[in-house]
Amino acid sequence: MPNIIEAVKAAFNAIIDDEPKPPLNIIEASYSWLYYSIVKEAIAFEEVGLNTTSDDELKGILTDAIKMCAAHAEEIETLLRNEGVTLPPVSEPKPHTDHNDIPPGVKLTDEEITNGLAMKILAMTTKSALAAAECVRMDVGARYVQFFNEAAVFGATLKSKMRKRGWAKIPPAYNPPGT
Numbered sequence: 001m002p003n004i005i006e007a008v009k010a011a012f013n014a015i016i017d018d019e020p021k022p023p024l025n026i027i028e029a030s031y032s033w034l035y036y037s038i039v040k041e042a043i044a045f046e047e048v049g050l051n052t053t054s055d056d057e058l059k060g061i062l063t064d065a066i067k068m069c070a071a072h073a074e075e076i077e078t079l080l081r082n083e084g085v086t087l088p089p090v091s092e093p094k095p096h097t098d099h100n101d102i103p104p105g106v107k108l109t110d111e112e113i114t115n116g117l118a119m120k121i122l123a124m125t126t127k128s129a130l131a132a133a134e135c136v137r138m139d140v141g142a143r144y145v146q147f148f149n150e151a152a153v154f155g156a157t158l159k160s161k162m163r164k165r166g167w168a169k170i171p172p173a174y175n176p177p178g179t
Contacts, residue, residue, distance in 0.1 A: 021139060024083045028140050031131035033088055035147070036076040038127055039069040040090035042120035047094035049113040054099050057165075058110050061158060065117060068154055072124075072147050079140070114167040118158060124151040 024032065046062045046069065053059060080087055099107070108116070128148040135141035162168035 021137065024079075024085065024140070025136055028131075028135050028137060029080075029083065029085050031127065031135065031144070032076050032080055032083075032140070033085060035124070035127050035131060035144075036073060036080060037088045037090060038120070038123050039073045039076070040088075042117075042124065043069045043073065044091035044094060045116055045120055049108065049117065051094060051097040052099055052102060052108045053110055053113055055110050057161070058113060061161065062113070062117070065121075065154065068150055069124075072150075075143060079143070110165075111167045111169075114158070114162050114165075115169055118155070118162065118168075121151055121155040121158060125155060 043066055046066045049062045050059060050066075053062070077087065125148055128144045128151060132141050132144035132148055135144060159168065163170075
């Protein structure tokens with residue numbers, strides 16, 4: 001699978017290198033502003049999860065999520081600053097806290113953390129797919145294709161681990177009337 005992704009990336013880069021870079025249009029600026037907000041808020045949630053859980057596997061998942069989101073945020077922040085777009089207000093980084101210091105009534109469960117994380121990843125994949133489809137500038141669109149691929153792979157891995165651990169909230173089967 002990585003070979004296909006690398007081939008597509010190489011094709012995009014060949015096109016991008018020859019294309020002049022006009023200023024961001026309003027759609028590209030809007031998607032970038034929104035995506036930056038999503039990943040920065042995801043990082044804040046992931047930090048809360050790290051402070052809350054005692055599960056080592058979940059800590060690893062959250063650490064990987066923070067790395068991915070931080071890389072996306074850094075790329076988008078650079079783009080927004082270079083294009084003169086004001087950054088959105090986002091949550092401050094969370095300081096490290098021992099999970100034993102959090103009262104039980106306030107502490108998120110591992111199931112709540114993973115399902116909240118799944119919703120953040122879903123927001124990232126949805127927004128990056130829309131941005132990739134609607135961006136006019138090839139360099140910006142290619143960046144969102146990369147973000148989509150990374151978030152989708154992470155989401156698939158997360159879903160598998162959630163199902164294995166019993167954290168996934170599975171909707172009931174649909175039984176059409178008359179069956």
